[in-house]
Amino acid sequence: MLLEVRNLSVSYGNVSAVSDVSVHVEEGSIAAVLGANGAGKTSLLNAIMGVTRAQGVVRFAGQVISGWSSARRVSAGIALVPEGRRILLSLTIEENLLMGAYQRRDREITGDLTKMYDLFPNLARRRNYLGSVLSGGEQQMLAIGRALMARPRLLLMDEPSLGLSPLFVREVFNLVRSLNSAGLAILLVEQNTRMALQAARRGYVLKLGRLALESDTEELMKSDDLTKAYLGDD
Ligand code: ATP
Numbered sequence: 033m034l035l036e037v038r039n040l041s042v043s044y045g046n047v048s049a050v051s052d053v054s055v056h057v058e059e060g061s062i063a064a065v066l067g068a069n070g071a072g073k074t075s076l077l078n079a080i081m082g083v084t085r086a087q088g089v090v091r092f093a094g095q096v097i098s099g100w101s102s103a104r105r106v107s108a109g110i111a112l113v114p115e116g117r118r119i120l121l122s123l124t125i126e127e128n129l130l131m132g133a134y135q136r137r138d139r140e141i142t143g144d145l146t147k148m149y150d151l152f153p154n155l156a157r158r159r160n161y162l163g164s165v166l167s168g169g170e171q172q173m174l175a176i177g178r179a180l181m182a183r184p185r186l187l188l189m190d191e192p193s194l195g196l197s198p199l200f201v202r203e204v205f206n207l208v209r210s211l212n213s214a215g216l217a218i219l220l221v222e223q224n225t226r227m228a229l230q231a232a233r234r235g236y237v238l239k240l241g242r243l244a245l246e247s248d249t250e251e252l253m254k255s256d257d258l259t260k261a262y263l264g265d266d
Contacts, residue, residue: 033056033091036089039053039089042084048241051072058234059217063218063220065219065221065222065238071240073221073238074221075241076221081112093109093185111132111187112179113190114175122162122164125166126145129145135182141181152173169203172192173203176204187218191221234246237258
């Protein structure tokens with residue numbers, strides 16, 4: 033197992049955002065986390081990345097990383113594509129990509145940059161332009177490219193298709209599939225339930241911070257419980 037999250041809880045003061053949630057991601061597989069707004073999906077991802085404080089145990093590639101800084105987690109092989117992309121609009125596209133590699137000391141960063149430009153020709157053409165010239169969909173690609181520049185083994189993606197045109201939504205999901213085919217494990221938070229379940233092997237549904245359902249996605253797609261849990265009508 034690449035990622036094992038056990039009994040994870042996140043609270044903000046008196047507000048409990050995630051309660052006692054356990055999820056796992058197998059090496060090289062895609063798992064989807066679904067749930068309505070406020071269900072705790074972002075808090076879960078941020079806790080795995082170490083940018084939000086949490087209780088519980090997070091194990092990655094055989095090591096307990098719960099006490100680690102987010103920088104150390106990045107070095108270990110976890111990268112986050114955050115909600116809302118968080119592109120730095122006053123930096124160039126290339127500088128944004130290089131931000132993803134800020135902890136690397138190896139000599140292959142330039143080579144990886146070339147790979148990103150092969151993967152995202154729209155970014156290559158405008159590498160020296162500011163991030164602000166990009167459309168929402170292109171910014172999402174940049175956010176994904178930036179995370180890939182850390183050379184992760186596990187990619188945490190927070191609503192990558194949110195607010196994008198149908199064309200870019202398809203592109204995001206195609207990319208998710210092809211990155212996964214190349215061996216990358218992905219934990220995908222999505223409001224696009226159908227497409228997320230089609231891409232993932234395992235699905236988790238959060239409701240008010242708790243795990244409401246968990247199953248292989250084939251089962252989840254057949255299940256009436258999914259609609260109930262997801263839409264919140266018991
Ligand atoms: P969304 O899809 O709207 O981002 P989500 O499923 O990702 O929702 P979270 O963003 O993790 O859910 O939020 C879970 C709960 O925690 C919500 O009730 C939210 O209001 C609360 N919350 C999130 N961040 C904070 C914060 N920084 N301070 C206080 N409460 C917060």
